[in-house]
Amino acid sequence: MYRILICDDERDIVKALEIYLIAEGYETLSAYTGKQALELIAKNEVHLVLMDVMMPELDGIAAMKRLRENHNLPVILLTAKSEGSDKVLGLDLGADDYVTKPFSPVELLARVRSQLRRYMQLGGGVTRPESYVIGGIELNDSAKRVTVDGDEVALTPTEYAILRLLMQNPDVVMSPKEIYRRVWNDPPVGAESTIAVHVRHLREKIEINPAEPRYLKVVWGKGYRFSRMDRD
Numbered sequence: 672m673y674r675i676l677i678c679d680d681e682r683d684i685v686k687a688l689e690i691y692l693i694a695e696g697y698e699t700l701s702a703y704t705g706k707q708a709l710e711l712i713a714k715n716e717v718h719l720v721l722m723d724v725m726m727p728e729l730d731g732i733a734a735m736k737r738l739r740e741n742h743n744l745p746v747i748l749l750t751a752k753s754e755g756s757d758k759v760l761g762l763d764l765g766a767d768d769y770v771t772k773p774f775s776p777v778e779l780l781a782r783v784r785s786q787l788r789r790y791m792q793l794g795g796g797v798t799r800p801e802s803y804v805i806g807g808i809e810l811n812d813s814a815k816r817v818t819v820d821g822d823e824v825a826l827t828p829t830e831y832a833i834l835r836l837l838m839q840n841p842d843v844v845m846s847p848k849e850i851y852r853r854v855w856n857d858p859p860v861g862a863e864s865t866i867a868v869h870v871r872h873l874r875e876k877i878e879i880n881p882a883e884p885r886y887l888k889v890v891w892g893k894g895y896r897f898s899r900m901d902r903d
Contacts, residue, residue: 673787674698674716678708678731679723679749684772688721691776692783705734712742719787720746721779724761732760739765745786745828749774762868767829768855785856790828803838805899808877808886810838817877824876829854833869834877837887837897846894870895 675697677688682703689699700715702708706729708722720738724731731748738746748761748769761769767786770779801813807820812835817824826834832854837845851862870889874881888898 672696672698673718674700675783676700676702676708676711676715676717676720678702678705678720678726678734680704680726681723684723684749687776688779691780695780697783705729705731705737708734709737712738712744717744718790719744719783721749721783722746722766723749725751732764735761735764735766739827743825743827745790747779747782747786759864759868762865763872765827765872767827768865781857782855786828788856789832789854803835805838805841805897806886808838810835819877826873826876829869830873830876833866834873834897837895841897841899844890844893844896850895866895 675692677685677692677699678701679685679688680703685701685703689701692699700711700717702711704726705722708720709729711717712720722731722734726734729737735746735748745767746765748766749772750761750769751772768782770782801811803810803812809818810831811817815831817826817831817834833850836850836853847862847866850866851857870887871881874884874887877886878884886898888896890896
């Protein structure tokens with residue numbers, strides 16, 4: 672059974688989310704500050720975090736930054752419409768997705784299922800090669816491990832899923848909407864900005880010089896491709 676940590680300083684929201692998630696068969700833990708959330712994660716096995724942005728003591732962005740120092744579990748930010756810059760910053764620090772308040776329970780549960788599916792079953796039941804090697808980058812899909820020139824890099828579940836998709840289709844240009852649709856399994860709402868943030872974060876982890884990427888190329892006006900490098 673998956674355990675989900677809900678962190679929001681509005682207790683009514685926490686209680687409502689507990690009801691929705693428990694009804695779907697999930698276990699829940701509850702926190703009301705970022706500090707409490709980090710303490711619970713340190714003491715419990717947690718498979719996904721729902722994290723509010725605006726909270727006392729330690730806000731969701733600061734908690735997100737600390738969380739990513741030691742954990743790669745999926746995080747969905749809960750944001751207000753006015754917190755647009757915080758959404759981008761949260762994604763840049765490693766959040767996997769965000770939901771804008773007020774949100775529908777159906778949308779939230781769909782995003783939770785999508786993130787858990789990627790985190791726990793990367794690859795699903797489809798038969799694929801266990802490893803993809805392009806240049807100095809190796810993605811071992813059996814071990815869920817990525818190395819760059821022999822050194823392992825830590826990716827979030829979403830970063831891993833995007834990298835795997837692009838490495839499965841080398842030199843194929845994929846639009847942000849196509850990447851979003853295939854990774855999130857959701858309609859590509861806000862795909863351009865979301866994918867751009869994750870790609871930028873990926874470049875920082877796999878490229879020697881993110882400003883002049885060898886592998887993760889942008890095709891202006893069209894999308895992204897993972898280059899074999901022999902054609903550049």
